[in-house]
Amino acid sequence: MGGRGARWWQYLIVGVLLTVGELALPRGLPRYVGYLALGVSAVVAMSIGLRRNRPVNARAWVLIAGGNGAWLVGDAAYNWHTQVPSAAVPPPVWAYVPYLVAYLLLALGLLMLARARDRGRGATAMIDTAVLTMGVGLVSWVYVVVPAWAVEAPVLDRVIAATYPLCDVLLVTTAIRLVTGPGLWNAASRLLVASVAVLLLSNGLLQRVQLDAAFAPLERPLDVGWLLAFVLWAAAALHPSMRALSEPAPAREDAMLVNRLVGLMAAVMTGPAIVTIGLLTDTGLHPWPVVIASAAMAGLILARMIGMVRRLTRQAARLGALAETDFVTGLANRRGFADRLDELFVGATAFAETGTGPERLSDPPPAAAVVILVDIERFADVTDSFGHDVGDALVAAVGSRLLVLFGPDAVVARTGEGTFAVLHRLAPARREPASSLDRDAQALLLKRSLEGTYELAGLSLSVEVCLGGVLVPGDAPTAALALHRADVALVSARSRPGRIARYQAELETGGTFAAQLVGELLGALARGEVVLHYQPQVELRSGRVLGVEALVRWEHPVHGLLVPDAFIPAAEQTGVIGPLTRYLLDLAVEQCARWRAAGLELTVAVNLSARNLLDPALLTDVRAALARHGLPATALELEITEGTVMMDPARSRQVLGALADLGITLSIDDYGTGYSSLAYLQRLPMGRLKIDRTFITDLVRDEASATIVRSTIELARHLRLEVVAEGVEDDATLRMLRDMDCFAAQGFGLGRPVPPAKLPALVLAIEARLGAATAA
Incomplete structure (x- = not known):
């Protein structure tokens, strides 16, 4: 990586080295100035990254930079009262306000990035975020907030001590929201997640230092954690991939990924784990927080599963429709046509079983519908001469004309390169005539309606068609046989002067006797x-x-x-x-x-x-x-x-x-x-x-x-x-x-x-x- 893209890792390396070196500075003004200088450099680096990378959603990064600046102001006020004077004194209450502002700005910035990335597709990500946040929040409540509130201290100090863990949970929520959405897991997102993790780890250690004197030796190294978080925020802003985090993700169905499923199950198990630890260590069961959080997570998981089932149902229906649809014309394909034909025969069978069919089994069944195959003659010559785009336009035009001619009640399908199938139900008055299709005036009218000149993308194509048909169930007792015999009629039509034929037993290849017997x-x-x-x-x-x-x-x-x-x-x-x-x-x-x-x-x-x-x-x-x-x-x-x-x-x-x-x-x-x-x-x-x-x-x-x-x-x-x-x-x-x-x-x-x-x-x-x- 060269050019401007190389500066992010250069800044990261220098920043990490200076962060570690900050420990060597003596407590007091030198360390105070060094801390502030490195923090200010991180905010400046973020501003440079914004100007150079120019993300689509710049406001999110401005909020993140503002959050870092507010955190630095809080550090300046806090460290001035605890490190610079010769006798450290507790910081005033107002010194904690910049931290609260920083939490809010960082959380809003991360949330805006997440929403920009999965715009319009965040329902499941929101549920997953809520479940994971409840798991983290339950652990924080039981092991940080409750112990902090139980400490013998003024009410204001206890409120402040309990507020920080809740703010940490807010930051975790937005970070999880960014991770669980359909975001791009690139270098910038990794740096952002790492900065949040380092920040939360440092805050958690600070809570233990304040609650337990045994952790007091960790207080001084904590500055390394906060400074490292500054450096990681800045490196993320400097990295060129930060632009992708502000852009909408490609359209895709949300998936229950394995790692997300593991995370959700881990969150759900936090309640039983806390109860188990309480039983083993006799530190308390915390029943109500566990019950409330577990019930809420169970409800959200149920909602997630219901959403998943609905999504899978929609996807299955969509795939089923695609499997039976010709992608060029939007008509049914051969499989879809065969299914519709099967439904016709199933309905005819049910009708016959009611006793309203022929009076004697030997009586031929009336024709309930006609299956017509329409073939565009010399279609291969069209695609060879003008390309497949013109061929696609031609079949789309013929398919549209068939829909107009037969109306919405007919089934029109594209069953081959230049071949269409039509299933047209006959009105009761037309079910008995058995005149052959080539003598049917309506068949000739259909042929003339389909033939002629088609204007396609600046080309005028003269089209001729041939028709083969079969009356069902009179000419074919099953759907498969109907398709076969319509194919036989179409083959025969190609060799006839009028290019129209209705199935007859003598059309079968291999002799007429066997075909008549099978019929x-x-x-x-x-x-x-x-x-x-x-x-x-x-x-x-x-x-x-x-x-x-x-x-x-x-x-x-x-x-x-x-x-x-x-x-x-x-x-x-x-x-x-x-x-x-x-x-x-x-x-x-x-x-x-x-x-x-x-x-x-x-x-x-x-x-x-x-x-x-x-x-x-x-x-x-x-x-x-x-x-x-x-x-x-x-x-x-x-x-x-x-x-x-x-x-x-x-x-x-x-x-x-x-x-x-x-x-x-x-x-x-x-x-x-x-x-x-x-x-x-x-x-x-x-x-x-x-x-x-x-x-x-x-x-x-x-x-x-x-x-x-x-x-x-x-x-x-x-x-x-x-x-x-x-x-x-x-x-x-x-x-x-x-x-x-x-x-x-x-x-x-x-x-x-x-x-x-x-x-x-x-x-x-x-x-x-x-x-x-x-x-x-």
Whole structure:
């Protein structure tokens, strides 16, 4: 640090040396003059610091300088009567007045600095200051004011002795106010706090000297403390950082910092500490001061906590709003739009549950709203040619026009760089028409209203848009599906001459059949068209049918009996797999409970998909199904594939661990078709391993398949996994698996999947013939 900035520390070093050297001067006039000279130099240095640094709030520093000057006047009067005459005499009462004035000026100066620094944000700082001051004041009252008042002396002397500690508390209050506010903790603030601390320490020692003769030897060195305080005040004024203390702090939310929390807790504990000391030393409990101060601090702490909770609530609401808001346009973002769309479907569900919905479950629900996606064509060219500022201005203008066109009741969101989404509720009279969006005159009118020339910052941009829409809930039974199908319609609109399209099933990529089926699937669940067939699983050693695997079938009224491959993949892609799995799980658990009640002790295995493992409600759904039908968890088996586990291993371990804790058996299905190793899978809480049919079909004829199956069974046994072979077609394969010590098997050679009503007879037939077949 050079130039004028270096003079503060030069003055500090010289001032400290002269302060220490003051002790060497003899008592009397030399020491008196030296003390005053150093004090006057501090006041002059403060004036120089004010003139050179030119702080914004100069009045605060003028008051601090005036406080130092008043203190020096008091020292001059006090020391003249106690040190200069050959016989020291008590100073007159008026000699104490400058000290009181000094306290007031110093406190006002510090308070003005604090208020200037945290202007408009001082409520919490005031509470913290009050709590900390009460703690300090309680200690001062008990250990300084009360003993000073108890001394045998004239009333005026006792009043003066009790006044100084109270003034010290006033100075502490303003210093704490400066520290606890959002001030800048820089060199100037450190020097100010140090000067206050040295001043208070010197005053406290003076009180002990006057109350206890044992402290008399400390009286002479006390001058060092007061002179050092002068030097620190002056160094703070000379330091260039003193300007920052007069400027408002940057806008920010107040925080409950760790050091502040520690300070508040220490202040609150002063009452119990004083009582404890009184009990241990028999010096008095001081109940009323402790009770009053503790009660006041408790009330302030409560107010502080209430304020903090309110502030955190406001902050959480603000963050929530920001998380759902596009910062360029001020509209909702994709997340916010999805939330509003979810609310629409929740409301529609509640409306349907009142009984005022369609009279028959097969009736298509009316369209309650339309979801429209609007895409600015060639928007990337705009940002590439004119920059992102022009692109931002364009999307803001389009968003504003959408708000005007649809009104305040619609939800308008920006869901992509140049893409907007609109959720517009239809009036009751418009809910039934099902004409496609590209033939809707209102859609064409909307497109024309959005297109045209936009004047942006001196530029004229010609804008074209394309629209894709979906009627909900008629075209999409869920919010996620509505967004997906609106995207599908928008993609289709880009390739059409009119640039407008409403979702139709044939727009789906990957074929129309699966998309149409998924659109009908929820209705099929409600109508009971989706059923389960059950395939037996046989324990090879005993020949007993120990359980069944539940296999889904759809009894479609048009297409006949559909196997899972016809609709399960599409259900996984569109999010319908969740409701479907809950439905099948409940159906399988209920049927198994019925068999066991009838004396047929079987377990039931249900397949899970990757989406199911990512569903946070899976564990709750499984528990609910078991409890609803009174089936023990040990009777339920859940099957997952290798690929399902490997999609999210961490999540899989968590969910599977929770399911295993319930007592459910977990199985790896179709083992051998993936790329994971058995060594990795054994880290999961699996109980069974189902070898895929591709290795079982040629087991008798293919040595390679036999070797793979044999080694898998051996390794699984060492890992305490039961092995189930899938795809057993003949008795020879069955006997070979038994010789390999395979635990169980299933396949068409044992029994085909059958409806639940036919299963008991199939179980009896399998167990009746299995002994002879395996013995041959």
